[in-house]
Amino acid sequence: MEREARQAPVQAGQAPRRRKYGPSTVATLTVARLGELGAFLDAETGDTHDDILLHRAQQTAPVAVGDRVKVFLYKDPKGRLTASMRVPKMEEGQIARLKVINVSRDGAFLDVGAERGIFLPYAGMRGRPQVGETIWAKLYTDKSGRLAVTMEVEDEMRRASASACGKVRVGDHVTGAIYNYTEAGAFLFSEERYIVFLANKELPPRDERPRIGEKVTARVTFVRKDGRLNASLREAKEKALETDAARILDLLSVRKGKMPYGDKTSPEVLRDKFGISKAAFKRALGHLLKTGRVYEADGWTYLKDAGDAPQTPEGEAPRA
DSSP states (O other): HHHHHTOOOTTTTTOOOOOOOOEEEEEEEEEEEESSSEEOOOSSSOOOGGGGEGGGGGOSSSOOOEEEEEEEEEEOOTTEEEESSOOSSOOOOOOEEEEEEOSSEEEEEEOOOOSSSSSGGGGOOSOOOTOEEEEEEEEOOOOOEEEEEEEEOOOHHHHHHHTTTTTTOOOOOEEEEEEEEEESSSEEETSOEEEEEEEESSSSSSSSSOTOEEEEEEEEEEEEESOOOESSSSOHHHHEEEEHHHHHHHHHHHHTTTOOSSTTTTTHHHHHSSSHHHHHHHHHHHHHHHHHHHHTTTTTEEEGOOOOOOOOOOOOOOOO
């Protein structure tokens, strides 16, 4: 009853009172009085009907009349302005890895440690984050005065980054989360606060690439003079050669020692069958030919121990 009493209706012809504070904001307010439901905070409008309820369930410590309390303001299910002492755990302008707790047609909501999630508009997204994912984001105040978050964190990453010069060598590995994709490749922010660039050629096929926010471990390929790193999600060539060769041998084993794939097979078919580029396939196949584990004949590839007389199966023509 006490809660409803303070929400006096606007009389006909009477202009609604303009509140000083709105939802999705943080404010420090004075406890005006205590009631059965909790404490009522002075909304500073000059009208006690505008006092804002700080429910007992939203108090993280006891409060008394006259106390100044820092609170997060939000609207309850009935649209009434309500307060909570669970405020965001980050300051405006800071960046952090935040969990996506809801997605709507207008954007998403991220967990910043407050009583309610903070809105991430589509305009501030990088990709399309999904519920449960963790992404890099910045807390800011939008044009309406409400707290919001954005995934546009490039400037903040640059200011927060550390130089890798003298600390990292080519061949080392770094772990971090992807925070942006561009036409040239991907960027990740490592656990050591290094900015790491992954060129497209150093990434998996587009349909297998890590999502923005996903943590990955990359192999350093170059240490730049500006302290940033170039890296790859692909294996070192020597190891990749063995891995790709094993894929070829596995398929040959499944196909009883023969397959219609070779140097002239299209890149699309090789990508579909082996998940590697044509250049990688040719390197691996060349390695197997050189070591005598396979041989080619009439556009087909055969295991060396699968028979010395290559015969195309009846009714089956070699395919490119």
